[in-house]
Amino acid sequence: MSDINWKLVHDTAIEWTSEAGQYIRSKMKESFSVSTKAHQDDLVTDVDKAVEDFFKNKIVETFPNHRLMGEEGSYESVKDLEGIVWILDPIDGTVNFVHQESFFAISIGIFHEGIGMVGIVYDVMRDELFTSIKGNGAYINGNQIKPLTKTSLNESILSFNHGWVLKDRRLEELVKEARAIRCYGSAALEIAYVAAGRLDAYISFNLAPWDFAGGSVILKEVGGLATNYEGKELTFLDKDTFIAANPSIHHDIFERFLK
Numbered sequence: 107m108s109d110i111n112w113k114l115v116h117d118t119a120i121e122w123t124s125e126a127g128q129y130i131r132s133k134m135k136e137s138f139s140v141s142t143k144a145h146q147d148d149l150v151t152d153v154d155k156a157v158e159d160f161f162k163n164k165i166v167e168t169f170p171n172h173r174l175m176g177e178e179g180s181y182e183s184v185k186d187l188e189g190i191v192w193i194l195d196p197i198d199g200t201v202n203f204v205h206q207e208s209f210f211a212i213s214i215g216i217f218h219e220g221i222g223m224v225g226i227v228y229d230v231m232r233d234e235l236f237t238s239i240k241g242n243g244a245y246i247n248g249n250q251i252k253p254l255t256k257t258s259l260n261e262s263i264l265s266f267n268h269g270w271v272l273k274d275r276r277l278e279e280l281v282k283e284a285r286a287i288r289c290y291g292s293a294a295l296e297i298a299y300v301a302a303g304r305l306d307a308y309i310s311f312n313l314a315p316w317d318f319a320g321g322s323v324i325l326k327e328v329g330g331l332a333t334n335y336e337g338k339e340l341t342f343l344d345k346d347t348f349i350a351a352n353p354s355i356h357h358d359i360f361e362r363f364l365k
């Protein structure tokens with residue numbers, strides 16, 4: 107396809123992620139400023155912004171022809187996925203970061219002409235790193251994840267924000283049918299957990315590309331599916347509804363949303 111050295115891009119992204127993780131852990135010992143964006147549950151801190159700036163500067167220095175679409179502002183200049191685009195969430199799960207000091211992630215999906223080539227989701231406090239390069243499988247801390255095996259809805263653990271049942275009653279049916287429901291508050295980690303087989307599906311009615319890019323690239327490597335509620339492919343350019351699932355239950359889930 108091209109002579110781009112994806113292993114080098116992947117290894118470099120991991121090196122920077124690890125450095126950014128160290129920075130975030132150090133900031134947790136100090137105070138940082140928190141502000142709300144559009145909603146009371148949509149928080150941003152100066153740490154989110156500093157991590158995005160860190161990646162922006164590194165990318166400009168090292169890969170000047172790559173572009174960055176990051177949650178904290180740099181998305182504004184990216185309107186297409188031509189060439190190489192890094193889709194970054196500097197902290198996914200900011201509410202967890204602020205309130206719980208755990209269960210948040212740095213999430214990166216690196217795309218080439220719209221195709222996900224590298225996926226990285228890093229659980230900063232557990233030091234658990236989910237990674238992939240297209241066609242080479244997915245890994246947790248360097249150990250290959252097994253391809254997903256067949257399951258059924260009544261044996262599945264699904265993940266979504268419990269409050270959404272009040273907004274969308276179609277989720278009720280899934281609650282009744284599934285073995286269990288969990289809610290962790292970081293889309294990137296929840297999608298990585300679907301890839302790892304810890305969850306069988308993750309569902310959200312409103313996510314941005316930086317929430318799902320890294321996880322979706324990783325999930326594909328183990329045979330998982332990520333689409334919107336209509337079962338259609340994600341554009342990675344706009345906010346959308348979202349289902350990441352084991353392939354054997356993906357159809358059962360999006361069928362519920364067609365009703």
Ligand code: 2AM
Nearest residue numbers: 197198199200291292293312313314317
């Ligand atoms: P964030 O922490 O980076 O904002 C929580 O249920 C998940 O949804 C998190 O991954 C969170 O990402 C994301 N999220 C929270 N508010 C959102 C919003 N207004 N639009 C899109 N995604 C959001």
Ligand code: CA
Nearest residue numbers: 177195197198
């Ligand atoms: Ca974020």
